Amino acid sequence: MELFWIVFFCFIISLVSFSGALFLFFQEELLRKMIIYLVAFSTGALLGNAFLHILPEAIEISSDIDQVFMVFLVGFIAFFFLEQFIHWHHCHKMPKEHKHPVTYLILFSDGVHNFIDGMAIGGAFLVDFRLGITTFLATLSHEIPQELGDFGILIHGGWSKIKALLFNFYSALTIILGGIAVYFLENVINLGLLLSFVAGNFVYIACSDLIPEIKKEGRLKDNYRHLLIFLLGLGIVYVLGNLE
Numbered sequence: 001m002e003l004f005w006i007v008f009f010c011f012i013i014s015l016v017s018f019s020g021a022l023f024l025f026f027q028e029e030l031l032r033k034m035i036i037y038l039v040a041f042s043t044g045a046l047l048g049n050a051f052l053h054i055l056p057e058a059i060e061i062s063s064d065i066d067q068v069f070m071v072f073l074v075g076f077i078a079f080f081f082l083e084q085f086i087h088w089h090h091c092h093k094m095p096k097e098h099k100h101p102v103t104y105l106i107l108f109s110d111g112v113h114n115f116i117d118g119m120a121i122g123g124a125f126l127v128d129f130r131l132g133i134t135t136f137l138a139t140l141s142h143e144i145p146q147e148l149g150d151f152g153i154l155i156h157g158g159w160s161k162i163k164a165l166l167f168n169f170y171s172a173l174t175i176i177l178g179g180i181a182v183y184f185l186e187n188v189i190n191l192g193l194l195l196s197f198v199a200g201n202f203v204y205i206a207c208s209d210l211i212p213e214i215k216k217e218g219r220l221k222d223n224y225r226h227l228l229i230f231l232l233g234l235g236i237v238y239v240l241g242n243l244e
Contacts, residue, residue, distance in 0.1 A: 005129070006122045006179040009136045013117070016143045017172035020151025020165055035145045036214065040226040042141035043210040044233025049138040050202040053131055053241040054124070054195050061127065061192030068196045075200020082109070083208070103157040110150055111171040117143075118178020120198040123191050126182065134241045135198075141233060142205065147172070 055072065062068045117139050125132030147168060154164035182189060214226050 002125055003180070003183050005132065006118075006125050006183055007176055009125075009132070010118050010121055010176045010179040013121075013136070013140055013143055014114075014169065014172040014175050016140065017147050017150075017168040018165055019144050019147045020154075020161075020168060035148055036226065037229050038141065038145045039210050039213050040229040041233035042138070042145065043206045043214065044230040044235075045138040045141045045237045046202040046206040046210070048234035048237035049134045049241070050199040050206075052238055053134050054199040054202070057124075057127055057131055058192045058195040058199065061195070062190070068192060071193045071196040072200040072203075075197035076204045077200075078197075079201050079204040080208070082112075103154050103159060106150055106153050107167055107171045110146075110168075111174040114172050114175040115178040115181075116198075116201065118175035118180075119182045119194065120178075120201070121175070122179035122182030123189070123194045123198065125179075126186055127191055127195065130241050130243060134237045137240065138202065138237060142210075 055068070058068045058072075059065055121132060121135050121139060124135035150168055151164055154168065155161065159167075182194070214230075
C-alpha cells in the first residue's frame with residue numbers, strides 16, 4: 001500500500017508541470033500576483049515541514065542526533081553547490097524577465113530536483129503517512145510557482161507552448177522514479193538521514209530562493225498579506241502533521 005501512495009502522490013505532483021498552461025488563459029499581471037502568493041505559501045509549508053515534522057522524525061529514527069544535524073547541513077550545502085555550479089534554479093518569474101535561457105539545462109536540473117523530491121516523498125511515506133502528506137503538500141506548493149517559471153524559461157528560449165508543456169512533464173516524471181527508488185532501497189537507505197538531508201534541501205530552497213522573491217515586494221500592504229499567507233502555509237502543514 002505504501003508503494004501505491006508514493007506513486008500516486010508523486011504522479012499528482014508531476015501533473016503540476018502542466019500548470020504552465022495557465023499562461024494560455026490568464027493575463028500576465030494576474031499570474032504574477034498568483035505566483036508571489038504561492039511562493040509565500042510554499043515558504044511557510046517548506047519551513048514548517050522541515051522543522052516541525054521532518055527533523056523531529058529524523059531525530060526519532062536516528063540514534064545519533066549530531067549525525068542528523070550534520071546531514072541536515074550537508075543537504076543545505078548540496079543544494080547551494082548545485083545552484084552555484086550547475087545552474088540549479090528555482091525560478092518564479094514571467095517569461096520576459098528571463099535574460100539567459102538555457103532550456104535543456106533547465107530540464108536536466110529540474111529532472112534531478114524532481115528525483116530528489118520523489119525520494120523525499122517516498123521516504124516520508126515509509127516513515128509515517130501523515131509525514132508523507134505534509135511532505136507532499138510542501139513539495140506541491142513549491143512546484144506550482146517553479147513549474148510556471150520553468151515554462152516561462154522554455155517559452156523565452158524559443159520553444160512552442162505545446163513542446164514546452166510536454167518536455168516539462170517528461171522532466172517531472174523523474175519524481176516517480178525517485179519515490180520508487182526509495183521504496184525498493186528502504187533496507188539500504190538510512191531513512192532518518194535521508195529525512196535530515198531533505199530537511200536541509202527544504203530550508204535552502206525556502207531561504208535562498210523563495211524568501212528573496214517575497215522581499216522584492218516593497219509595499220507594506222503586500223508585505224502583511226505575504227506574511228499571512230506564509231503563516232497559513234506553515235499552519236496548514238502543522239495541523240495536517242498533528243492530526244490523529
